Amino acid sequence: MSGSDVTREGVQGARPGRDATTGARAGRRRRRRGRGEQPMVPDAQFSSYYGKPVLNKPTWKPLDIAGYLYLGGLAGASSLLAAGAHATGRPDLARVAKLGAAGAITASLAALVHDLGRPARFINMLRVFKPTSPMNMGSWLLAGYAPLTMAAAASDVAGRYRLVGAGATAAAAALGPAVATYTAVLLSDTAVPSWHEGYRELPFVFAGSGAxxxxxxxxAAVPAAQAGPARRMAVLGAALETALFQVMKRRMGMVAEPFEQGRPHKLLRAAEVLTAGGAALAALTGRRRDRGLAVAAGVALMSGSAALRFGVFHAGVDSAEDPKYTVVPQRERLEARAG
Structure with missing residues (x-):
């Protein structure tokens, strides 16, 4: 075959059935047969060397650390509620909130130490003071906050040293917002995609969840006559948690997918239903003063807050196991900088 045999229309003198058809006529023939063009390059699969994830998934124990996240939020918000009740003359509400803060932070510390393995590991974190480390600052925060909640609760129960108790209540309330939200900063400071990308809204989500x-x-524990601040906190907290979580997922884009899949989706869906239902029941208790309704509202709100923390925890672990949630956002950021 000489070079002159090849033209724009194909090979001159080619016998049908022996040579491959090229050009536009090939496409028409394949379309008539109903097969269409077959892709020669397979879809990209995100993987790393030896089939291992790009990131090592967190090795934290789910019950310990998700429980630690939940109990810290409960404690911090309870201190704020206790200070408000103490200042406005609601002794029953103040006592329940003080005991709740002391009990929750004690259980939270126990869960953290259990995950660490030895109490000495927590003490070792207090050997330095490093403002750039959320873990180190959180350790110092807990070390200062926990004794204050215990002093406030002990003074209230014993009915003695009221000035000391009032000072401890006020100091614990000052630290309460940080205690309720610093765990969100701690998660966001990791490389885990579904935690890291939520750094803007996650502290506010945790604040609403703690409230x-x-x-x-x-x-659940206070007579309806003194529970007015708790009802208002329930509605505001539920609104903040629900609204900011939706904003966070929309902003995160693809990295929010683990929140909508598998076990995290079930937990977070349960959190939405329980929190919204609990807030609605809390609003009704202000009118009906029904004790059973108030207990149902309280249980729903606490369960919804716990489901949110566990859902966020498991979504982060799932995102670390799938390389695409690490690789794709990195490529997009590099392209944006180059552009």
């Missing part, structure tokens, strides 16, 4: 839990505890 819902603290309000739920108060509603």
């Amino acid at each position: 819902s839990a603290a309000a739920g505890l108060a509603l």
Whole structure:
């Protein structure tokens, strides 16, 4: 075959059935047969060397660390509620909130130490003071906050050293917002995609979740006549948690997918239903003063807050196991900088 045999229309003198058809006529023939063009390059599969994830998934124990996240939020918000009740003359509400803060932070520390393995590991974190480390600052925060909650609760129960108790209550309330939200900063400071990308809204989500839990505890244990601040906190906390979580997922884009899949989706869906239902029941208790309704509202709010923390925890672990949630956002950021 000479070079002159090849033209724009194909090979001159080719015998049908022996040579491959090229050009536009090939496409028409394949379309008539109903097969269409077959892709020669397979879809990209995100993987790393030896089939291992790009990131090592967190090795934290789910019950310990998700429980630690939940109990810290409950404690911090309860301290705020206790200070408000103490200042406005609601002794029953103040006592329940003080005991709730002391009990929750004690259980939270126990869960953290259990995950660490030895109490000495927590003490070792207090050997340095490093403002750039959320873990180190959180350790110092807990070390200062926990004794204050215990002093406030002990003074209230014993009925003695009221000035000391009032000072401890006020100091614990000052630290309460940080205690309720610093765990969100701790998660966001990791490389885990579904935690890291939520750094803007996650502290506010945890603040609303903690407020819902603290309000739920108060509603379940305090007479309706003194539970007015708890009802208002329940509605505000539920609104903040629900709205900011939706904003966070929309902003995160693809990295929010683990929140909508598998076990995290079930937990987070349960959290939405329980929190919204608990807030609605809390609003009704202000009119009906029904004790059973108040207890149901309180249990729903606390359960919804716990489901949110566990859902966020498991979604982060799932995102670390799938390389695409690490690789794709990195590529997009590099392309945006180059552009």
